[in-house]
Amino acid sequence: MISSTHLELREIKICFEFRAPSETMTDLNRASRQQTSQTPKPSIIAHLFTDLDGTSLAVFRIAFGLIMHWEVWRYFLNDWIREYYIWPAFNFPYPFFEWVTPWAGSGMFLHFAVLGILSLFITTGLFYRISAPLFFVGITYVFLLEESHYLNHMYLVCLLSFLLIFVPANRCLSLDKIIIGKGWGTKIPAWSLYLIGSQIAIPYFFGGVAKIGTDWLLARPLAIGLAGFADLPLVGPMFEQTWGLLFIAYSGLLLDLFIVPLLLWPRSRSIAFSLITGFHLLNAFWFQIGIFPWFMMLAGTIFFSPDWPQKMLMRIKSVSRLGQWGVGITGLLGGLIAWAAIGLSLVPILVGILSGLVISWLAIDALWPEEKSLSLPNKTFYTITKSHKVTSILLALWMIFQVTIPLRHYLIPSVVHWTEEGHRFAWHMKLRAKEAKVRFFAYKPKTGEAKSINPLFTLTARQYQKMSSRPDMIRQFSRYLKLNLDPTGTEGIEIRVDAVASLNGRPEQRLIDPKVDLASVKTSKLAKNFWIIPLNNP
Incomplete structure (x- = not known):
C-alpha cells in the first residue's frame, strides 16, 4: 500500500x-x-496563393476610387476637358495609337461624368467586377488622347486600374459583399497584395535609380525648381545654399531607394511612414503635382500587414483616454497641414487626417509594443494546380515588363533628359528643367524659299510648351504640317525647324538639325536618332 x-x-x-x-x-x-x-518547404507558387486578410486591399481600393473621383472633379472644376480635348485643333497621339481621338460634341464631358460614377462604384465596391474594367478602359482612353499631357502618376493610375480588374478587392468593406457576397469570406490570395505592392514600389525604386549619375546629384533641377521659394520663412534661405539643395537631393535619392524596405520592416515602419508623409506633403506644396502625393501617401499602407486597419482600431481602443485624444489631435493636425499645402479640398484633408491617425498608431506600437503571441504560425498552403502555375507565369511576365521598360533608355547612347529617347514610362521625375523654343518652316528645296509657320495658330500654349523641348513631338507636328500644306506631296515641301533648348541651367544650344526634313525623317524608339543634336556638355 x-x-x-x-x-x-x-x-x-x-x-x-x-x-x-x-x-x-x-x-x-x-x-x-x-x-x-x-x-x-512550400514553393514560391504556394506562398503566392496563401490566404491573407483582404482589409488592406479593400482600403487601397477605397482610397484609389476616392482619389480618382477627386481627379475627375478637378477636370470639370478647372475646365480641363474643354482646354485639353475640345479646343485643340491637333492632338499629339502616342505611337500605334493614332486612331484614338476625342469624342465629338459633348462626348468628352459625358465620358468624364461616367468616369466619376465608376470611381464611386470602385470606392463603395458596388458592381466592382464591371466598374473596374470599365474604369480602366475609360481612364486609359483619356491617357492615350494626348501625349503632351503625359504624367507619371497618370501612367501609374492606368497600370493600377488594370491590375484592380484581376484582384478581389471587393471581398471586404464593399456593397457587393453586403448584397451578393455573404458567403465570400474576407480572405484573398497573397499574390493580390504582392502585385499591387510591387506596382507601388516600382516608381519609388526606379525613381531613385534614375537620379543616380545625373544632374540630380548636383541639385541642378532642384536649384531651378525651388528658386521661387527662397522667401519662405525658416527653410527658404536653405534653397539658396548649395549644401541645402544637396541635402534635399540626396535625401530624395535615399528615400526613393530604401523607403519600401523600411515600410515593410515593422521596426522602421513608424519612421518610414512619417518620412513619406512629409516628403509627399512637401511635393504637394512645392510642385503642385496634382493627385500623386496624396495617393502615394495612402498607397504606402499597402506594405503594412494585411489586417492593419483592424490592428490600428484595436490598438487605439486599448490606449488610455488621454492617448486617444492625442491620436485624434494628430489626425486633425494632419488635415490642417494638408489644408495649408493645397487649400480647402475635401480629399486631401481626409488623406491628411488618415495619415495622421496612422502615424499615431505606428508611434504607439513602436513606443509601447504589445506582447507577441507564443502560438505557432498557421498558414494554409493549397495544392498547386495548373491555374496556379498559369497565374504565376503571368505575374512573372508582368513584373519582367515593369522592370525592363524603365531601363530601355540605357540601350540608347544619348542623354535621356536631352533627347527624351526612352524617357516616358521610366519614372524619371523632376530630373530635368528645360527651356526651349522652336520655329517651323515650310521649305521648298527647288527654290530655296522658306515660309515661317506659327504653331500657336494650331496648338494651345500648353501643347507648344511641352512640344518645344521634346524632339519626337516636334517631329509629330512636322508631319501634321506637311499633310496640311502638301497633302499629295506634289509640291515637294519640307518641314524644317529651328529648335534650341537649355537643360538644367546649361547654355542654350541647338536641339534638332535644321537641315533635316522632319516630315519624312525615320525615327527609332530603341536607337539613337541622328537628327537630334547631342548635348554639348553632358
Whole structure:
C-alpha cells in the first residue's frame, strides 16, 4: 500500500511540474523545428496563393476610387476637358495609337461624368467586377488622347486600374459583399497584395535609380525648381545654399531607394511612414503635382500587414483616454497641414487626417509594443494546380515588363533628359528643367524659299510648351504640317525647324538639325536618332 501511494503521488508531481517561460519557448521552438523538418518547404507558387486578410486591399481600393473621383472633379472644376480635348485643333497621339481621338460634341464631358460614377462604384465596391474594367478602359482612353499631357502618376493610375480588374478587392468593406457576397469570406490570395505592392514600389525604386549619375546629384533641377521659394520663412534661405539643395537631393535619392524596405520592416515602419508623409506633403506644396502625393501617401499602407486597419482600431481602443485624444489631435493636425499645402479640398484633408491617425498608431506600437503571441504560425498552403502555375507565369511576365521598360533608355547612347529617347514610362521625375523654343518652316528645296509657320495658330500654349523641348513631338507636328500644306506631296515641301533648348541651367544650344526634313525623317524608339543634336556638355 505504501509503495502504491508513493507512485501515485509521484505521478501527480510530474503532471504539475513547474515549467519556466524560457523552457516553454524552447519547447515551442523545438516543435517549430520538428514541424519544419517534417513538412516540405512550400514553393514560391504556394506562398503566392496563401490566404491573407483582404482589409488592406479593400482600403487601397477605397482610397484609389476616392482619389480618382477627386481627379475627375478637378477636370470639370478647372475646365480641363474643354482646354485639353475640345479646343485643340491637333492632338499629339502616342505611337500605334493614332486612331484614338476625342469624342465629338459633348462626348468628352459625358465620358468624364461616367468616369466619376465608376470611381464611386470602385470606392463603395458596388458592381466592382464591371466598374473596374470599365474604369480602366475609360481612364486609359483619356491617357492615350494626348501625349503632351503625359504624367507619371497618370501612367501609374492606368497600370493600377488594370491590375484592380484581376484582384478581389471587393471581398471586404464593399456593397457587393453586403448584397451578393455573404458567403465570400474576407480572405484573398497573397499574390493580390504582392502585385499591387510591387506596382507601388516600382516608381519609388526606379525613381531613385534614375537620379543616380545625373544632374540630380548636383541639385541642378532642384536649384531651378525651388528658386521661387527662397522667401519662405525658416527653410527658404536653405534653397539658396548649395549644401541645402544637396541635402534635399540626396535625401530624395535615399528615400526613393530604401523607403519600401523600411515600410515593410515593422521596426522602421513608424519612421518610414512619417518620412513619406512629409516628403509627399512637401511635393504637394512645392510642385503642385496634382493627385500623386496624396495617393502615394495612402498607397504606402499597402506594405503594412494585411489586417492593419483592424490592428490600428484595436490598438487605439486599448490606449488610455488621454492617448486617444492625442491620436485624434494628430489626425486633425494632419488635415490642417494638408489644408495649408493645397487649400480647402475635401480629399486631401481626409488623406491628411488618415495619415495622421496612422502615424499615431505606428508611434504607439513602436513606443509601447504589445506582447507577441507564443502560438505557432498557421498558414494554409493549397495544392498547386495548373491555374496556379498559369497565374504565376503571368505575374512573372508582368513584373519582367515593369522592370525592363524603365531601363530601355540605357540601350540608347544619348542623354535621356536631352533627347527624351526612352524617357516616358521610366519614372524619371523632376530630373530635368528645360527651356526651349522652336520655329517651323515650310521649305521648298527647288527654290530655296522658306515660309515661317506659327504653331500657336494650331496648338494651345500648353501643347507648344511641352512640344518645344521634346524632339519626337516636334517631329509629330512636322508631319501634321506637311499633310496640311502638301497633302499629295506634289509640291515637294519640307518641314524644317529651328529648335534650341537649355537643360538644367546649361547654355542654350541647338536641339534638332535644321537641315533635316522632319516630315519624312525615320525615327527609332530603341536607337539613337541622328537628327537630334547631342548635348554639348553632358
